[in-house]
């Protein structure tokens with residue numbers, strides 16, 4: 001498949017690198033206006049251009065990884081030269097209805113919500129599409145399965161998926177940073193604290209994904225009665241650990257919904 005990514009910023013580059021590394025049969029072009037910082041992508045076989053229309057007529061899918069306010073400008077530029085091509089949008093808050101309206105209902109449209117771990121083949125990419133575009137959408141689902149997981153979800157949940165699956169990367173990293181800060185306070189140098197905290201999160205996530213159990217079942221295996229884990233966990237909960245995460249996630253969702 002030939003993939004044309006418009007918006008070579010944080011997300012666009014992650015997807016491009018993910019495809020280059022984990023879905024090698026596909027060819028990728030990435031565009032942005034100032035390409036100096038992404039020229040290195042050519043070392044991975046990725047074509048880089050400041051012209052959004054470069055190679056676009058050969059593309060099988062055009063992926064939009066631009067900010068919401070850049071969509072109209074980019075569509076005005078590319079629509080005249082991509083008749084009938086599939087458009088996959090990772091733009092947060094842009095519904096399929098809005099995208100169809102902006103593209104005059106003339107293009108197959110797909111909504112994708114990856115995260116920046118696509119670069120490491122570990123994105124949780126939620127996808128939705130109108131039933132009429134299923135045939136065009138399935139190869140895109142396959143593509144994102146190469147970059148991690150790619151569940152097809154009801155479009156009503158795409159904003160929620162943005163928060164849980166895309167913003168979630170930042171929340172998880174903040175947990176790791178806080179653990180690292182604590183690790184330094186209790187005696188580790190920062191690099192060792194980071195390495196231990198990150199591997200511990202990776203191990204916890206791997207157990208959950210492989211055993212397919214509720215987190216509390218694994219927590220039960222760690223919390224020795226009268227031990228040090230349960231007192232720490234309870235102290236965190238007294239200080240609003242779960243509650244602050246839930247509130248933060250709901251605040252992020254409100255921001256998307258406007």
Ligand SMILES: NC(=O)C1=CN([C@@H]2O[C@H](COP(=O)(O)OP(=O)(O)OC[C@H]3O[C@@H](n4cnc5c(N)ncnc54)[C@H](OP(=O)(O)O)[C@@H]3O)[C@@H](O)[C@H]2O)C=CC1
Nearest residue numbers: 007008009010011032033034065066067068070091092166
């Ligand atoms: N970052 C993330 O983790 C995630 C982001 N998203 C969504 O992806 C979109 C992009 O986010 P993010 O990557 O963080 O943002 P960035 O600002 O990092 O990337 C946007 C890119 O678009 C480029 N751009 C702007 N205007 C144009 C144009 N007219 N033609 C071509 N390229 C253009 C910019 O480069 P230049 O100025 O050089 O043109 C910039 O590199 C947003 O809608 C966001 O909500 C979704 C999920 C995760």
Ligand SMILES: O=C(O)[C@@H]1CCC=N1
Nearest residue numbers: 092162163166167168
């Ligand atoms: O912060 C944002 O708005 C984007 C959308 C999801 C992740 N980053």
